[in-house]
Amino acid sequence: MAVPELAPRRTFGGIVAVWVLAALIAVAIGFFTGPDARAAWLGVGLGGCLFTAFAIQLWSGRSQGFTERVAASVLGAALVMGVISLGFGLASLVPG
Structure with a gap:
């Protein structure tokens, strides 16, 4: 028999926290890496977001x-x- 939760925790905050972390990581990568290495570092950053999402949801x-x-x-x-x-x-692409 399953016992219903009396006051379930809100889970949307954990999802949005990962999105905010992704934005911060992407901006940091954009400023601190060159255009040729940016795609590789974005993949590493997304992997970090995956581990963070698992940790928050667990x-x-x-x-x-x-x-x-x-x-x-x-x-x-x-x-x-x-x-x-x-x-x-x-x-x-904009000349500057």
């Missing part, structure tokens, strides 16, 4: 929807990093 202590929450965290992180890297790519 820390929450809820097993229901674990895979969906980790997937939403990593997919959102990939989209955030992609948009920021697109901005850096377009900025590198």
Whole structure:
């Protein structure tokens, strides 16, 4: 028999935290690496976001929807990093 949770923890904050971390990592990579090494470092940063998403979702202590929450965290992180890297790519095309 399953016991219902009386006050389930909110899980959306953990997902958004990974997105914010992805934005910070992407901006740091954009500023501190050259254009030729940026794609490789973005992959490393996304891997760090994956481990962070696992850690945050395991820390929450809820097993229901674990895979969906980790997937939403990593997919959102990939989209955030992609948009920021697109901005850096377009900025590198502008002569300056």
